[in-house]
Amino acid sequence: MKFVPIRLKVIKPSPKRDFDIYLLDETKPVLLLGKNTPLEKDSPILEYNSNFIAYIPANQLASYKKYISNNIDEILNDNTLSKKNKMYALYVSMIDNFENLVKNNDLSIAKNVSKDVGRFVAHAINDAVAISIFMSFIRSDIHNLAVHMFNVGVYASMLTKKMFEDLSLQKLEEISKGYFLHDIGMLKIDKRIVQKTTKYTPEEYEEIKKHPIYGVEIIKNELKIHSPIVEKIILEHHERKDGSGYPFGKREINPFARICAMCDIFDAITSKREYKNELPKTTFEALKENREFFVSEFGREMYETFVTCFSPSK
Numbered sequence: 001m002k003f004v005p006i007r008l009k010v011i012k013p014s015p016k017r018d019f020d021i022y023l024l025d026e027t028k029p030v031l032l033l034g035k036n037t038p039l040e041k042d043s044p045i046l047e048y049n050s051n052f053i054a055y056i057p058a059n060q061l062a063s064y065k066k067y068i069s070n071n072i073d074e075i076l077n078d079n080t081l082s083k084k085n086k087m088y089a090l091y092v093s094m095i096d097n098f099e100n101l102v103k104n105n106d107l108s109i110a111k112n113v114s115k116d117v118g119r120f121v122a123h124a125i126n127d128a129v130a131i132s133i134f135m136s137f138i139r140s141d142i143h144n145l146a147v148h149m150f151n152v153g154v155y156a157s158m159l160t161k162k163m164f165e166d167l168s169l170q171k172l173e174e175i176s177k178g179y180f181l182h183d184i185g186m187l188k189i190d191k192r193i194v195q196k197t198t199k200y201t202p203e204e205y206e207e208i209k210k211h212p213i214y215g216v217e218i219i220k221n222e223l224k225i226h227s228p229i230v231e232k233i234i235l236e237h238h239e240r241k242d243g244s245g246y247p248f249g250k251r252e253i254n255p256f257a258r259i260c261a262m263c264d265i266f267d268a269i270t271s272k273r274e275y276k277n278e279l280p281k282t283t284f285e286a287l288k289e290n291r292e293f294f295v296s297e298f299g300r301e302m303y304e305t306f307v308t309c310f311s312p313s314k
């Protein structure tokens with residue numbers, strides 16, 4: 001049986017759960033808490049320190065993620081939990097909702113994503129330590145649509161907060177929804193194209209280029225998000241200032257769409273692609289080797305501010 005690590009501190013007292021919790025004693029699994037065993041408030045299990053790692057069977061991971069998502073507000077508002085555990089739980093909830101949204105092509109899950117964006121803005125974006133912890137969970141060794149949407153959302157929200165310090169949290173949340181949902185139009189494209197591990201054919205690429213238009217249709221008609229800023233971000237994040245972008249070849253691009261575009265490119269450079277033999281660039285390599293392009297396309301201010309997003313928090 002395969003096991004995966006979890007953070008025990010985010011488990012709350014309850015009559016039962018849909019997963020078993022184990023310790024690994026010299027690689028031998030020892031059952032700590034069965035899924036049908038009540039976890040009481042005074043259980044010694046809850047006394048383990050905040051960095052304690054327990055394990056669950058890999059085939060119960062989906063149930064664990066669902067548990068986190070269902071209890072995320074209680075976890076985030078628990079004053080006894082460390083920031084590290086809270087940000088871990090928020091990450092698990094967000095990436096789980098993104099993965100389910102993409103896997104099931106179920107737009108009703110996008111409402112959960114929108115709620116998670118609100119939590120991200122409320123609990124992470126204004127706290128340098130919290131956002132630094134949150135950034136540590138970003139994966140570069142996996143590249144799929146769900147992970148990409150998540151990564152770009154985090155990068156772009158951070159950059160926007162730094163460049164537009166006077167934005168209200170309400171406005172930042174609105175803009176951030178555009179970032180996290182920037183590629184939602186890909187859900188209307190044939191999965192065989194989206195999930196390809198080789199380069200697109202010319203015909204497939206023409207279909208891919210329609211995803212910003214599909215994305216605006218989804219947020220307006222199906223998600224009922226009526227926000228000109230969100231529409232601009234989704235529609236224009238592949239446009240370029242020389243008119244070479246898509247879907248319309250625009251030269252005048254919304255500033256928040258430009259932020260999304262820069263973060264979209266950065267994530268592509270720093271993420272593993274199946275059709276590329278070389279390893280993805282590290283953050284330092286991507287920023288250094290592409291400095292000239294980033295400054296030329298997006299301006300020195302945006303580039304230099306983006307670099308500060310990766311500086312250690314003080």
